[in-house]
Amino acid sequence: xxxxxxxxxxxxxxxxxxxxxxxxxxxxxxxxxxxxxxxxxxxxxxxxxxxxxxxxxxxxxxxxxxxxxxxxxxxxxxxxxxxxxxxxxxxxxxxxxxxxxxxxxxxxxxxxxxxxxxxxxxxxxxxxxxxxxxxxxxxxxxxxxxxxxxxxxxxxxxxxxxxxxxxxxxxxxxxxxxxxxxxxxxxxxxxxxxxxxxxxxxxxxxxxxxxxxxxxxxxxxxxxxxxxxxxxxxxxxxxxxxxxxxxxxxxxxxxxxxxxxxxxxxxxxxxxxxxxxxxxxxxxxxxxxxxxxxxxxxxxxxxxxxxxxxxxxxxxxxxxxxxxxxxxxxxxxxxxxxxxxxxxxxxxxxxxxxxxxxxxxxxxxxxxxxxxxxxxxxxxxxxx
Amino acid sequence: xxxxxxxxxxxxxxxxxxxxxxxxxxxxxxxxxxxxxxxxxxxxxxxxxxxxxxxxxxxxxxxxxxxxxxxxxxxxxxxxxxxxxxxxxxxxxxxxxxxxxxxxxxxxxxxxxxxxxxxxxxxxxxxxxxxxxxxxxxxxxxxxxxxxxxxxxxxxxxxxxxxxxxxxxxxxxxxxxxxxxxxxxxxxxxxxxxxxxxxxxxxxxxxxxxxxxxxxxxxxxxxxxxxxxxxxxxxxxxxxxxxxxxxxxxxxxxxxxxxxxxxxxxxxxxxxxxxxxxxxxxxxxxxxxxxx
Numbered sequence: 153x154x155x156x157x158x159x160x161x162x163x164x165x166x167x168x169x170x171x172x173x174x175x176x177x178x179x180x181x182x183x184x185x186x187x188x189x190x191x192x193x194x195x196x197x198x199x200x201x202x203x204x205x206x207x208x209x210x211x212x213x214x215x216x217x218x219x220x221x222x223x224x225x226x227x228x229x230x231x232x233x234x235x236x237x238x239x240x241x242x243x244x245x246x247x248x249x250x251x252x253x254x255x256x257x258x259x260x261x262x263x264x265x266x267x268x269x270x271x272x273x274x275x276x277x278x279x280x281x282x283x284x285x286x287x288x289x290x291x292x293x294x295x296x297x298x299x300x301x302x303x304x305x306x307x308x309x310x311x312x313x314x315x316x317x318x319x320x321x322x323x324x325x326x327x328x329x330x331x332x333x334x335x336x337x338x339x340x341x342x343x344x345x346x347x348x349x350x351x352x353x354x355x356x357x358x359x360x361x362x363x364x365x366x367x368x369x370x371x372x373x374x375x376x377x378x379x380x381x382x383x384x385x386x387x388x389x390x391x392x393x394x395x396x397x398x399x400x401x402x403x404x405x406x407x408x409x410x411x412x413x414x415x416x417x418x419x420x421x422x423x424x425x426x427x428x429x430x431x432x433x434x435x436x437x438x439x440x441x442x443x444x445x446x447x448x449x450x451x452x453x454x455x456x457x458x459x460x461x462x463x464x465x466x467x468x469x470x471x472x473x474x475x476x477x478x479x480x481x482x483x484x485x486x487x488x489x490x491x492x493x494x495x496x497x498x499x500x501x502x503x504x505x506x507x508x509x510x511x512x513x514x515x516x517x518x519x520x521x522x523x524x525x526x527x528x529x530x531x532x533x534x535x536x
Numbered sequence: 537x538x539x540x541x542x543x544x545x546x547x548x549x550x551x552x553x554x555x556x557x558x559x560x561x562x563x564x565x566x567x568x569x570x571x572x573x574x575x576x577x578x579x580x581x582x583x584x585x586x587x588x589x590x591x592x593x594x595x596x597x598x599x600x601x602x603x604x605x606x607x608x609x610x611x612x613x614x615x616x617x618x619x620x621x622x623x624x625x626x627x628x629x630x631x632x633x634x635x636x637x638x639x640x641x642x643x644x645x646x647x648x649x650x651x652x653x654x655x656x657x658x659x660x661x662x663x664x665x666x667x668x669x670x671x672x673x674x675x676x677x678x679x680x681x682x683x684x685x686x687x688x689x690x691x692x693x694x695x696x697x698x699x700x701x702x703x704x705x706x707x708x709x710x711x712x713x714x715x716x717x718x719x720x721x722x723x724x725x726x727x728x729x730x731x732x733x734x735x736x737x738x739x740x741x742x743x744x745x746x747x748x749x750x751x752x753x754x755x756x757x758x759x760x761x762x763x764x765x766x767x768x769x770x771x772x773x774x775x776x777x778x779x780x781x782x783x784x785x786x787x788x789x790x791x792x793x794x795x796x797x798x799x800x801x802x803x804x805x806x807x808x809x810x811x812x813x814x815x816x817x818x819x820x821x822x823x824x825x826x827x828x
Contacts, residue, residue, distance in 0.1 A: 260628070319564060323764050330805060338798060338799075452635060456632060486643075492643070496636040499622065503629060
């Protein structure tokens with residue numbers, strides 16, 4: 153989803169300075185790998201002495217967001233000691249949705265790859281765990297292996313789909329997911345079409361719930377961290393360039409194909425992890441559910457409603473989706489009808505989603521992946 | 537002999553797949569958008585035909601004459617409103633909107649018409665058949681559907697090559713901006729293309745409803761993917777390629793079903809992936825492969 157304006161790398165305080173600012177963006181780009189969250193206003197090394205525009209990667213709100221993120225993770229990590237397993241089980245679902253939506257957003261929102269077949273990797277992740285557990289591995293130890301395997305499977309799939317244009321890509325991924333399902337159904341040692349229970353979870357139910365919760369939380373945090381790291385790295389610049397204007401990105405010589413391959417494999421691995429956690433949380437897997445296109449519907453709706461092409465969007469979207477799910481789920485199909493209509497409306501009339509509306513109003517950015525321009529007169533207060 | 541029978545049955549069912557595929561192919565060719573709600577629209581058409589037959593008690597065949605025009609008008613309206621609004625954003629937005637539409641339709645059908653299977657009653661015609669030799673039987677219905685498919689494709693071919701609107705569609709498909717400069721209202725042309733696509737998918741959906749049982753989920757589970765596979769196997773932009781693609785898909789499925797019932801759908805999909813690897817431009821397009 154590309155948009156002509158208002159979504160650039162640079163976020164400007166005043167529109168008039170944006171041209172000057174873009175020219176000056178070059179210097180910090182070289183330091184893009186640095187992890188310093190709060191870099192403060194830094195002088196451009198080869199800047200003219202009378203440079204009026206400063207570029208930073210963060211603002212005050214970023215610091216607070218970072219602190220809040222740490223607090224949230226600590227609180228969430230402590231939860232199994234504090235609340236009933238019903239609550240943590242709900243949060244497991246929440247984290248699963250968050251992982252799926254965030255990786256789909258990376259794929260569609262940044263790399264322009266609208267896949268309707270990510271359930272292929274969810275199902276494969278689940279079945280990798282099942283196979284490993286059948287051979288005596290602890291399911292929890294199988295999570296990273298399944299994640300890695302799903303990412304590796306992503307490579308041959310990418311060879312197959314990489315040359316396809318947008319619509320062809322989407323639906324070919326769907327066919328691939330369907331092929332995976334039909335093949336798994338035929339393997340009777342994996343339970344065939346009727347499904348199989350996950351062996352190897354010989355712990356007390358309380359421990360299983362807590363471990364599942366922690367595993368899911370860790371995966372969610374790791375996935376968000378990986379996406380954040382990717383977008384802050386030079387790859388993130390390429391991705392943002394693709395997001396904003398693919399032709400333009402190609403014409404200035406960015407390695408679009410290679411970056412897309414990387415993103416595709418990361419997204420495959422993320423969905424593999426989600427699938428691995430899915431089978432552990434259910435302790436049972438059926439091919440029709442594991443490879444259901446409903447996963448794609450959830451990822452897509454969450455990302456669109458939350459705001460495609462931002463890290464914050466899928467997080468906000470997952471919260472909204474989850475609240476709606478909890479309040480409306482007993483309406484069954486109505487819930488999906490409403491969700492579909494809302495997603496269509498948002499895609500057409502508010503293509504940057506809820507987070508787009510919020511960040512436009514408040515100028516807020518929780519994950520500093522872009523650059524801030526400070527024209528003369530609006531220089532931020534120096535901290536220290 | 538069973539294999540010969542499988543091939544013949546595949547050819548017959550291939551006509552139905554081509555009927556599903558031609559609308560998808562046309563919309564993709566003109567707007568560069570895959571309509572992910574394509575299969576669900578076919579199912580809606582089947583349900584509407586069912587309702588028309590139940591209310592008016594006309595013979596089921598008459599349902600075509602009522603439902604297909606309704607769908608053509610519906611296609612024009614949806615294109616000019618919903619799809620055009622999405623196209624104004626981007627092609628990807630349009631695809632996401634068609635996906636949303638697909639979910640809404642599927643769940644709407646389940647909500648209002650239950651998840652039960654139905655089929656459009658056409659009396660004894662559904663099972664009437666004639667035999668060639670001892671092992672090959674050909675159902676009149678399947679043969680009729682194939683004939684209808686060929687007639688529809690011939691009509692489309694004529695429409696696209698020899699009428700004003702057909703030329704407009706081809707012009708917009710080739711180069712929208714150049715067509716606009718020449719004074720063509722591309723939105724109207726998109727609307728016409730969508731009207732044809734919706735009309736043909738309604739035709740296919742009703743034929744499918746006579747041919748076998750349908751339920752709300754079959755649109756995305758099977759019909760959309762079958763139509764897409766037929767388009768890719770045959771080659772985009774060629775109506776006869778679509779027919780060839782549909783027939784090849786049908787043959788692959790029937791041969792797969794002969795090996796094991798579970799292999800029916802899988803065989804078609806493996807053929808699709810094979811074509812995608814070795815001949816991504818489709819079997820009927822001669823020119824050098826280009827990224828599709």
